[in-house]
Amino acid sequence: MNETISLFGLATTTPLELVSFALSVLTVWLNIRQNHWAWLFAIVSSATYGVVFFGVKLYGDMALQVVFATVSLWGWYQWLHGNHGQQLGVSTLDGRGRMLSGVAWLVGFGILAWFLRRFTDTDVPNADAFLTAGSLVGQALLSRKKIENWYVWIIVDVLYVALYIHKGLLPTAILYGMFVAMAIAGLLAWQGSSEEPEEAVVWK
Numbered sequence: 001m002n003e004t005i006s007l008f009g010l011a012t013t014t015p016l017e018l019v020s021f022a023l024s025v026l027t028v029w030l031n032i033r034q035n036h037w038a039w040l041f042a043i044v045s046s047a048t049y050g051v052v053f054f055g056v057k058l059y060g061d062m063a064l065q066v067v068f069a070t071v072s073l074w075g076w077y078q079w080l081h082g083n084h085g086q087q088l089g090v091s092t093l094d095g096r097g098r099m100l101s102g103v104a105w106l107v108g109f110g111i112l113a114w115f116l117r118r119f120t121d122t123d124v125p126n127a128d129a130f131l132t133a134g135s136l137v138g139q140a141l142l143s144r145k146k147i148e149n150w151y152v153w154i155i156v157d158v159l160y161v162a163l164y165i166h167k168g169l170l171p172t173a174i175l176y177g178m179f180v181a182m183a184i185a186g187l188l189a190w191q192g193s194s195e196e197p198e199e200a201v202v203w204k
Helices: 015-032 038-054 059-081 093-121 125-143 151-166 170-191
Strands: 006-007 012-015
Touching: 015 038, 015 059, 015 170, 038 059, 059 093, 093 125, 125 151, 151 170
Parallel strands: none
Antiparallel strands: 006 012
């Protein structure tokens, strides 16, 4: 499924990228609706996008998909049983949780940027590392149904649009443009159902 095809004469893509596109849209739509089946589609789309990113030397993003697939299993359990055996509700981070999330993003960026520069042939180590680290923070927040996950995804997705255009992945750039709009919709949808802030860190 990696043979190149023309997309309306405007760009080239592969069937695998298009399948990944559709699965990712479905995943976010189900996340907005707080439907736990989103995690199943997240696992499948992570696997297919991992192959796509490997093909264009976005190794940080490729590794991120492996992490996403693993974390999705934890997130699925959290949504169903994370509130003392009951379904998890939407909540917000306190000041300490926000600070820890920001520190985790910066530390992850530093470690990943060093690794990508030293051990891979990627031409965008800093961008790849920054967005990979941010995506990990966003995924952790999403797994615990923290409303702040949508703010992280808005920032990350806007920057991913530029990165994927640079790498010639036009369908994926369009997808992440859609993700920006869907993240805003998710933020608005979740705001009405949020609970009191929790003092726990994002990965409690």
